[in-house]
Amino acid sequence: MAVAEESHFGRAAARLDMAQPPLSQRIQRLERELGVRLFERTSRQVTITKAGKLLLEEARELLARSETLMATARRIRNGESGLLRAALPPDIAGETVASLLTDFEQRHAGVELELQELTTTQQLTRFASRELDVGLIHHPCDVSGLELGPVLRRELGVLLPRDAAAARLDEVPLSSLSAYGLILFPRTGAPALYDDVLTTCARNGYTPPVIRHGQGASFVRGLVLSAKAVAFSPRDAQPFGSTGPDGDLVWRPLAGAPLAWRHSVAWPQGNGDAAVNAFAEAATGALRTTTAASADTPPRPLHLRPSAEFWL
Incomplete structure (x- = not known):
């Protein structure tokens, strides 16, 4: 990995705190063991091969896992509980x-x-x-x-172009969005939630003519502005920095608060x-403390029966 990132045996050896000849020998031995050529070498430069590029990400993952293993071992040796492997969904704000x-x-x-x-x-x-x-x-x-x-609830509003007719409303009924497509996270990320959102929209008079998938801030913003589409978002997310008085997007609450993200x-x-x-x-x-999340009262089911009520 060091040789690939430095494109130079001398710099890679210095970074690894070792001499250059042993590093060259170890790369040659690795190439023999793998049965592929990892680098093309000239007197002036080192260039990673196509095979080397394909294997580089695997090498990074192996090194990361070895570092995790060593960190856990250190914690156990020191009488501590070790490494806690935790995760957050992509929509959680910084x-x-x-x-x-x-x-x-x-x-x-x-x-x-x-x-x-x-x-x-x-x-x-x-x-x-x-x-x-x-x-x-x-x-x-x-x-x-x-x-x-505890299950916490964050009410969803709708992100609209500033010139949309619904943007003039204080609260937006889902039924007033019928002319707009919907930008939604990919279904693979949370299938039951995805189906629940579409089911709730349909029951409240909104069946999107088109569904586009996206999560990245710039991508969603571009779709809202150019694709005659809307997106749902909590107020605290205030998607993507363009919803102020001079911005080209507006956020409005949904009438009756029919949609929410629920986390635990x-x-x-x-x-x-x-x-x-x-x-x-x-x-x-x-x-x-950082969002408008509150207790899910009254509590709703945590899973659907069947797993998908609504399909598009």
């Missing part, structure tokens, strides 16, 4: 992440936190394979085999140790 990390450090400074950005589906898969200790998930979803913290911290049953509890308390507290 202020919430920062608040969570600060609170967790204060609650459980002795644990090394490995925080990842994973969708609900990815988190459920990693819970099942024991590759994740705790995470913040979206409901509804399959919660079998999991323990949950989740972890495999029987694995709720002190570190997991500290993360759950930090995440719940961060959502309460």
Whole structure:
């Protein structure tokens, strides 16, 4: 990895704190073991081959896993509980992440936190394979085999072009959006939630003529402005920095508050140790203080029967 990033054996050797000849020999030995040529060498430069590029990401993952293993071993050797593997969904704002990390450090400074950005589906898969200790998930979803913290609710509004007719309303009925397509996260990230959103829209008079998938701020903003489409978002997310008085987008609450994101911290049953509890308390507290999240009252089902009521 060092040779690939430096494109120079001398610089890579210096970075690795070793002499250049042993590094060249180790690269040659690795090439023989793998049966592929990793670098093309001339007297002036080193260039990674196509095979080397394909293997580079695998090498990075192997190194990351080895570092995780060593960190866990250090924690166990020192009598601590080790590494906590945690996850948050992609739609959590930076202020919430920062608040969570600060609170967790204060609650459980002795644990090394490995925080990842994973969708609900990815988190459920990693819970099942024991590759994740705790995470913040979206409901509804399959919660079998999991323990949950408090379910919090964040009301959704709609993001519109400023010149849209519905933008002049104080509250927007879903039925008034019939002429607009909908920008929604990819269904694979949280299938039951995706179906729940579309079911709620249909029951309130809005069946989107087109559904476009996107999550990145700039991408969603571009679609709202140019594709005659709208997106749903909590007020605290104020999507993408263009909803102020002089912006080209507006955010409006939905009439009757029919839609909401519902979150809770989740972890495999029987694995709720002190570190997991500290993360759950930090995440719940961060959502309460940095967003408009409140208790899900009255509570709604955490999964749907059947798993999908509504398809487009």
